[in-house]
Amino acid sequence: MTQFLLQIALAGLAQGSLFALTALGLVMIYNASSVVNFAHGAMGMAATYVAYVLIARFEVPFALAFAAALVAAFVLGAVVQAVFLARLRNAPLLSQVVVTLGLFMLLEGLMGIAFGYNPRPMRESIAIAPVILGDLVLRPQDVLQLALLLILGVALAAFFAATKVGLGMRAITENTYAARLMGIPVGRLLAIAWGTGVALSAVAAVLAAPTTSVTPNMMDTIVVYGFVAAIVGGFGSMAGALVGGLILGVVVNLIDAFLAPELAMSIVFGLLLLVLYVRPDGLFGRAQVQKV
Amino acid sequence: MLEARGVTVRFGGLVAVNALDLDVPDRGIFALVGPNGAGKTTLINALSRVCPVAGGTVRLGDVDVLSLPPHAAVSAGIARSFQRAELFPSLTVLENLLVGLHSTMQTGLSGALMTPASRTEEQAARARAERVLRDLDLWEVRNAAPADMPYGHQKLLDVARALVSEPALLLLDEPFAGLTEAEAPRLLACIRAAGERCAVLMIEHHFELLEGIAQRMTVMDFGQKVSEGTPASMRTDPEVIRCYLGTGRHRTAAASAC
Amino acid sequence: MQRRLVIAILVACAVLPIAFQALGQRQVYWLFVISEFYVFAIVAISLDLLMGRSGQISLGQSGFVALGAYTAAILNQRFNVDLPLGMLAGAATAAVASLVLGFPATRLRGHYLGIVTLGFGIAIDQIALKWDALTGGDQGIHLHRPALFGVDAGTPVRMYYVALVALVVAVLLVRGLTQTRIGRAFAAIKDSEVAAAAMGVPVARTKVLAFIVSAFLAGAAGGIYAFLAGFVAPEDFGIESSLLFFAMVVIGGMGSIPGAIGGAVVVDAVKNAAATVSGLSLALLGGMIVLVVLFFPGGLKGLLRTRRIRRERRPAPKGVVRQDA
Numbered sequence: 001m002t003q004f005l006l007q008i009a010l011a012g013l014a015q016g017s018l019f020a021l022t023a024l025g026l027v028m029i030y031n032a033s034s035v036v037n038f039a040h041g042a043m044g045m046a047a048t049y050v051a052y053v054l055i056a057r058f059e060v061p062f063a064l065a066f067a068a069a070l071v072a073a074f075v076l077g078a079v080v081q082a083v084f085l086a087r088l089r090n091a092p093l094l095s096q097v098v099v100t101l102g103l104f105m106l107l108e109g110l111m112g113i114a115f116g117y118n119p120r121p122m123r124e125s126i127a128i129a130p131v132i133l134g135d136l137v138l139r140p141q142d143v144l145q146l147a148l149l150l151i152l153g154v155a156l157a158a159f160f161a162a163t164k165v166g167l168g169m170r171a172i173t174e175n176t177y178a179a180r181l182m183g184i185p186v187g188r189l190l191a192i193a194w195g196t197g198v199a200l201s202a203v204a205a206v207l208a209a210p211t212t213s214v215t216p217n218m219m220d221t222i223v224v225y226g227f228v229a230a231i232v233g234g235f236g237s238m239a240g241a242l243v244g245g246l247i248l249g250v251v252v253n254l255i256d257a258f259l260a261p262e263l264a265m266s267i268v269f270g271l272l273l274l275v276l277y278v279r280p281d282g283l284f285g286r287a288q289v290q291k292v
Numbered sequence: 293m294l295e296a297r298g299v300t301v302r303f304g305g306l307v308a309v310n311a312l313d314l315d316v317p318d319r320g321i322f323a324l325v326g327p328n329g330a331g332k333t334t335l336i337n338a339l340s341r342v343c344p345v346a347g348g349t350v351r352l353g354d355v356d357v358l359s360l361p362p363h364a365a366v367s368a369g370i371a372r373s374f375q376r377a378e379l380f381p382s383l384t385v386l387e388n389l390l391v392g393l394h395s396t397m398q399t400g401l402s403g404a405l406m407t408p409a410s411r412t413e414e415q416a417a418r419a420r421a422e423r424v425l426r427d428l429d430l431w432e433v434r435n436a437a438p439a440d441m442p443y444g445h446q447k448l449l450d451v452a453r454a455l456v457s458e459p460a461l462l463l464l465d466e467p468f469a470g471l472t473e474a475e476a477p478r479l480l481a482c483i484r485a486a487g488e489r490c491a492v493l494m495i496e497h498h499f500e501l502l503e504g505i506a507q508r509m510t511v512m513d514f515g516q517k518v519s520e521g522t523p524a525s526m527r528t529d530p531e532v533i534r535c536y537l538g539t540g541r542h543r544t545a546a547a548s549a550c
Numbered sequence: 551m552q553r554r555l556v557i558a559i560l561v562a563c564a565v566l567p568i569a570f571q572a573l574g575q576r577q578v579y580w581l582f583v584i585s586e587f588y589v590f591a592i593v594a595i596s597l598d599l600l601m602g603r604s605g606q607i608s609l610g611q612s613g614f615v616a617l618g619a620y621t622a623a624i625l626n627q628r629f630n631v632d633l634p635l636g637m638l639a640g641a642a643t644a645a646v647a648s649l650v651l652g653f654p655a656t657r658l659r660g661h662y663l664g665i666v667t668l669g670f671g672i673a674i675d676q677i678a679l680k681w682d683a684l685t686g687g688d689q690g691i692h693l694h695r696p697a698l699f700g701v702d703a704g705t706p707v708r709m710y711y712v713a714l715v716a717l718v719v720a721v722l723l724v725r726g727l728t729q730t731r732i733g734r735a736f737a738a739i740k741d742s743e744v745a746a747a748a749m750g751v752p753v754a755r756t757k758v759l760a761f762i763v764s765a766f767l768a769g770a771a772g773g774i775y776a777f778l779a780g781f782v783a784p785e786d787f788g789i790e791s792s793l794l795f796f797a798m799v800v801i802g803g804m805g806s807i808p809g810a811i812g813g814a815v816v817v818d819a820v821k822n823a824a825a826t827v828s829g830l831s832l833a834l835l836g837g838m839i840v841l842v843v844l845f846f847p848g849g850l851k852g853l854l855r856t857r858r859i860r861r862e863r864r865p866a867p868k869g870v871v872r873q874d875a
């Protein structure tokens with residue numbers, strides 16, 4: 001039994017790392033621009049098609065295709081911020097969120113038109129046989145996911161703590177207007193934040209592709225769990241998003257194993273409501289004050 | 293009669309209002325002055341329950357103001373305006389005013405059914421709003437969108453929205469800032485009239501204007517009360533001159549900054 | 551002018567079934583399409599009240615529609631409950647659910663609410679599929695022939711009028727609400743929570759109230775839909791349909807009843823016209839949403855209004871006395 005539980009925990013952490021990666025990107029974008037990016041998963045999905053086409057049509061090696069997808073995601077994120085959101089800087093926040101929903105529909109629809117809705121298979125990113133450790137089975141793919149999450153998490157934290165870009169982004173979070181007055185290149189930093197955030201979503205999407213297959217709605221479930229992870233983590237804390245994603249992964253796997261997999265998302269949202277009843281700012285969030 | 297004792301507001305490490313005592317009688321016009329960042333707006337936010345208060349007590353008559361939920365300040369008799377007009381852009385001018393009457397009205401969802409009771413109440417509210425709009429010369433633009441009006445009109449509307457509920461204590465945050473010379477006299481007359489009926493506590497940087505209407509003046513700096521008295525006495529108070537009015541060149545600089 | 555236009559549209563809607571007789575057999579289909587549109591328009595109005603009027607995003611509106619439809623269907627199937635009662639029961643169920651959802655939602659900053667409602671929509675869908683003892687699972691539920699106060703309403707023409715009257719009533723109710731105290735409070739919390747609270751509007755309670763009223767209307771629409779279609783199944787109420795309602799409100803122009811109805815016309819037309827290519831209608835609607843937000847913030851309604859203003863501002867030709875109604 002303990003071995004079974006351990007195996008579930010492992011699978012949960014691996015799946016949770018996808019949620020966490022998605023959530024990290026969401027929080028990154030939210031922190032910089034206060035926008036909940038509903039197109040987040042769709043943008044990661046679109047980038048995955050870049051990797052898919054490179055691998056399936058041009059037989060590019062996986063690592064190269066992965067890198068190309070990340071670049072595409074970064075550009076997509078930066079362009080969306082610069083073209084769509086920058087225009088809405090003075091519009092109500094609701095409009096900005098609505099635009100991301102429109103983009104979500106647009107991207108999914110366009111990919112549906114271009115590639116159809118039939119799932120297209122994607123090979124496992126590492127072709128190594130699973131490692132047997134005592135009674136546990138370690139899938140290389142799972143290890144890769146967790147490793148990438150931890151590496152990216154640490155890298156982002158270091159980046160934010162140590163560089164001028166990180167400092168500027170924190171300044172924008174505090175007060176965009178003042179940051180602009182201080183000569184911080186707000187537009188460029190916002191584009192970087194969006195680019196990086198979407199690239200994180202693309203990391204999750206490409207890693208998920210062998211399991212979900214490549215389809216226009218491949219990220220729908222993952223991004224919804226990414227939202228939940230971000231909320232649990234306080235929507236604003238990167239560490240919270242990371243931990244929230246991992247916890248959620250384990251919870252989802254427990255539900256799949258012991259309750260009803262078809263109801264997984266319903267149960268997760270029930271739990272989320274309970275969490276929010278008790279702690280409206282999430283498990284790791286802090287309350288915010290409004291300024292008049 | 294408003295009695296504030298030891299009111300303290302903190303933003304993280306910043307003490308925006310520091311153990312401040314303030315008494316406002318039932319009627320008359322009282323002014324709150326001080327340099328930028330002194331904590332005047334924050335004090336009004338505290339009194340009107342807009343921002344959380346770290347310590348102290350506020351009583352208006354028998355009511356313990358700080359125990360009220362934010363929306364209940366109006367029904368306790370405290371209405372306010374905002375330093376930068378904080379209007380409802382998706383409502384018309386008249387509707388903005390009617391929101392000011394929200395807590396004096398009862399109609400709930402039954403408004404959807406146009407019941408006779410809700411209609412009567414609606415009509416009475418509109419009549420009340422009309423009076424205030426006419427006083428401030430805004431009646432002609434009652435169906436305009438606030439954003440289509442010049443800024444001065446928006447400020448007037450913001451004040452009107454606070455006036456319309458006929459509060460016991462009217463808190464005005466720099467009501468004259470941004471008004472044109474044509475608009476200011478109407479507002480002045482309205483504030484004078486309000487001062488006959490209730491207590492008006494207004495933040496204002498314009499010293500000459502205050503000398504004409506304010507009975508008493510409280511000067512704040514760094515969240516604390518520096519001095520208190522008639523406007524005339526404040527002009528010569530050394531503390532006030534040091535922190536606010538300044539001397540010679542500095543004085544004109546301060547005045548033009550506002 | 552406005553009033554005359556509305557009356558003309560109403561008359562046209564009222565005589566439409568007579569004109570449809572010319573279609574012979576195909577009239578049954580077209581009557582259903584238009585009746586269904588009326589029901590969707592009610593949902594669009596309900597969502598506009600929540601989103602356009604009170605500024606709260608909902609991505610799970612079809613969850614409320616589903617609750618209303620299933621409640622009506624189950625009551626009808628088991629207890630032979632009729633249309634009016636079934637509709638009210640559906641509306642009430644949706645309203646209760648919105649209360650559970652709305653309470654934590656109002657304490658959420660900004661746009662978490664969108665996420666929570668999205669989850670709600672997904673959950674209702676999953677539960678309807680899974681709990682087949684109650685809902686019939688993917689087989690759905692067939693309803694008995696609808697009746698109104700003992701009178702048979704089961705013909706397409708009669709159900710058409712039921713749907714039309716329901717839409718008109720919904721419009722009148724929402725219009726009444728927006729022109730009185732509570733409706734103004736909805737707009738106030740959308741525009742400025744701080745100012746609204748300072749004016750005596752209890753922000754959290756008002757948000758929940760908007761949620762409840764919106765869910766009630768959507769649930770009522772669901773109840774009517776169940777009787778209109780004679781059959782309910784989970785695939786009618788997925789996330790896709792929530793997105794369609796969302797698109798109706800945005801494209802029509804948020805915060806306007808005619809806008810919501812106009813948006814429903816556009817979305818329904820796009821959905822039906824682009825049904826053959828998968829992804830096409832999603833892409834078109836998504837593109838329209840983006841364009842509307844970027845370039846026509848008033849949506850359809852705003853477009854019409856600016857055109858009208860321009861026309862009115864155009865100077866009248868010399869010697870002609872303008873007579874504006």
Ligand SMILES: Nc1ncnc2c1ncn2[C@@H]1O[C@H](COP(=O)(O)OP(=O)(O)OP(=O)(O)O)[C@@H](O)[C@H]1O
Nearest residue numbers: 290291292303308327328329330331332333334335
């Ligand atoms: N919501 C808030 N969060 C953090 N700091 C705040 C907030 N509101 C006000 N402050 C700070 O509190 C201090 C007092 O501000 P306040 O607005 O009360 O000043 P004021 O006297 O009204 O100045 P002014 O004449 O410029 O309007 C300032 O240092 C301001 O930056």
Ligand SMILES: [Mg+2]
Nearest residue numbers: 332333334375
């Ligand atoms: Mg101030």
